[in-house]
Amino acid sequence: MNVEKEYLKVVQERFHSVKELGEKTITQLSEEEIQWYMNDASNSIAVLVKHLNGNMKSRWIDFFTSDGEKPNRNRDQEFINTISSKEELIEVWEEGWEILFDTLNNLRPADLTNHVKIRSENHTVIDAIERQVVHYASHIGQIVYIGKLLKGEEWHTLSIPKGKSEEYFEYMRKEHE
Numbered sequence: 657m658n659v660e661k662e663y664l665k666v667v668q669e670r671f672h673s674v675k676e677l678g679e680k681t682i683t684q685l686s687e688e689e690i691q692w693y694m695n696d697a698s699n700s701i702a703v704l705v706k707h708l709n710g711n712m713k714s715r716w717i718d719f720f721t722s723d724g725e726k727p728n729r730n731r732d733q734e735f736i737n738t739i740s741s742k743e744e745l746i747e748v749w750e751e752g753w754e755i756l757f758d759t760l761n762n763l764r765p766a767d768l769t770n771h772v773k774i775r776s777e778n779h780t781v782i783d784a785i786e787r788q789v790v791h792y793a794s795h796i797g798q799i800v801y802i803g804k805l806l807k808g809e810e811w812h813t814l815s816i817p818k819g820k821s822e823e824y825f826e827y828m829r830k831e832h833e
Contacts (some may be wrong), residue, residue: 657818658765658770659779661763661765662733662762663765663768663782664763665766665767666763667785667789668757668760669677669755670709670789671753671756671760671789671792674789674792674793674796674808675753675796676824677800677814678705678749678796678799680731680748680799680802680812680814681701681799681802681803681814682701682705682742682745682746682749682803682828683801684803684811684812685701685803685807685809686742687741688788689701689803689806689807690739690742690745691737691830693699694812699735699798700737700802701745701799701803702737702739703734703735703736703737703739704795704798705739705745705749705799706734706735706737706738706739706748706800707731707734707735708749708752708792708795709734709748709749709751709752710729710730710731710734710752711734711752711757711788711791711792712731712752712755713726713729713751713752713755714726714729714754715756715774715784715788716756716758717755717759717761718771719759720767720772722752722773723773723774723775723776724772724773724774724775724784725774725775727815738752742800752765756788761783763781764819767781768780768781768782769782770782772784774787800814
């Protein structure tokens with residue numbers, strides 16, 4: 657087994673999994689709900705998506721040839737909501753993920769130990785990828801949590817429903833026998 661190829665495969669699966677959680681949440685929400693935020697110290701789902709998009713553009717465009725913190729990025733502006741509709745939110749969402757996956761699809765196993773810069777600091781490609789897995793997963797977790805709060809009893813669970821663990825584990829055991 658080529659560990660580097662396996663890593664690239666697994667990390668893409670993880671990013672797709674995180675993306676899917678966000679999409680399954682966004683699908684359940686209305687135009688108004690994607691704009692909701694608790695207070696001035698918190699962010700709406702629209703703002704979180706805008707920030708993810710800005711980060712993805714900055715980190716993944718010209719991945720090897722420029723700093724991951726692009727000089728034209730205005731990070732503070734990402735936290736000012738300018739997304740006016742769910743349709744626009746989905747476009748912004750897809751644009752960022754497409755950039756990420758295009759870059760990952762072009763990585764070769766030998767690239768993993770090369771170095772890239774993020775905010776002038778050297779990182780191996782593996783470290784740069786792992787940073788983003790954690791960063792994106794944390795924001796998707798926020799999106800899911802906001803969705804659960806807003807939907808309450810109408811929330812369609814994205815994982816094993818409460819009280820159904822044994823039933824699920826039994827199903828999985830039978831599936832993999």
